[in-house]
Structure formats: C-alpha cells, structure tokens
Amino acid sequence: MHELIFYYMTRVAPTWEVARFFILHGVAVVAEVVVKKVVPDKMRLHPVVSGALALGFVAVTAVWLFLPQLVRNGVDEKNIEEYSKFMDLIKGLLPF
Template identity: 55%
Template sequence: MRILGPRWSRFLAVMSTFAVSGLMHEAIYYYLTCVSPTWEVTWFFVLHGVFMAVEIEVKKAATDRWRLHPVVSMTIVFLAVTGNLLFFPQLRRNGVDLKAINAYEIMIDFVKAHLP
C-alpha cells in the first residue's frame, strides 16, 4: 500500500534532505560563533530544496516534449544570489571569515617553521 506517489515521495525526500542539512549547518555555525541561530542558513537550504524539487519536476515534464540544454539550469545563479544574501552574512557578521584567515596564517607559519 502506497501512502505517497513517486512525485510526492521525491519532493519529501529532497525537502527533508535540505532541511536537515540546514539544521546541521545552523549547529555548526553556532559552535563556530557561539551566537544564537538566526535561521538564515536553514532558510538558505529550505529555499534550495524547493528550487531543486521544482527544477526536477520541470525537467521531468519537459523531457517528453523537448530537451533542455544543460546550461539552462539556473541552480548556480540561484546559489550565488542566495548564498550572498543568507549563507555568508552570518559568518561575516560574527568574524568567522577573519578567524579562518588568521588560522591559515598560523598554519602556514607552522609549516614553514618545521620544513627542513
């Protein structure tokens, strides 16, 4: 007995994957910044889940009538725009980008000091 058809099963799988990924990234950001979550990162992943589910359905519907050129996928553009609006600001706002750059400098100095 099927509860959901293939279309809804696929949608639910895509959405739950992206939602869990968003929650895990929020946890990682919390441990990096020690600042309460703003949920921007989770929304970033939820939006990408919706966009991916719609893109999958459009491509499935279009294959019978005409084929989409591989370049037509707007995923990269969407990723760049939403990444700059929702994903990276939380890192910049809390100085994680500067901490990462500083950690790389320390690592390079360490390697240089221990090379023969």
C-alpha cells in the same frame, strides 16, 4: 543541524538564515525534478545554460542567506588568521 554548527562556530544565537538557505535549495531541487518530468526534452534548456543558472542561484542565495552570518560574526577573519598561523607552522617545518 546547520544552525547548530553555525552556533558552535560563532557562539551567537541562530538567526535561521542558514536553515532558510538549505530549505530554499531543497524546494528548488523538488521544483527542478517536477519541471524535468513535465517539460518535454525538446523544450529543455541546454545544459550549459541550466548549469550557469544553477550556479547563479547558488551564488546569489549564498551571498543573501549563507555568508552574512559568517561575516557578521567575524568567522571569516578568524579562519584567515588560523590558516595564516597554520601556513607559518608548515613553513617552519620545511627544511628549505
């Protein structure tokens, strides 16, 4: 489904990077659940540390697999242009 959405946005054949991103995250969630069941509470990381590690994992994999397809096909520039035009419209509608 995600590849279909990216195809709709870019009109470029799927590279399956986005699918790999979501599959990798699904595998990571399964691994996290297994580790939480196996490792005793005393040996678990502090939530601040585990949260930072999770955010780091998401950031690294997003830069590696998710964002390149958008940047490569100019979707980021198109979105910036559309938001700029939308803001110009809103400014024109405001009474002050």
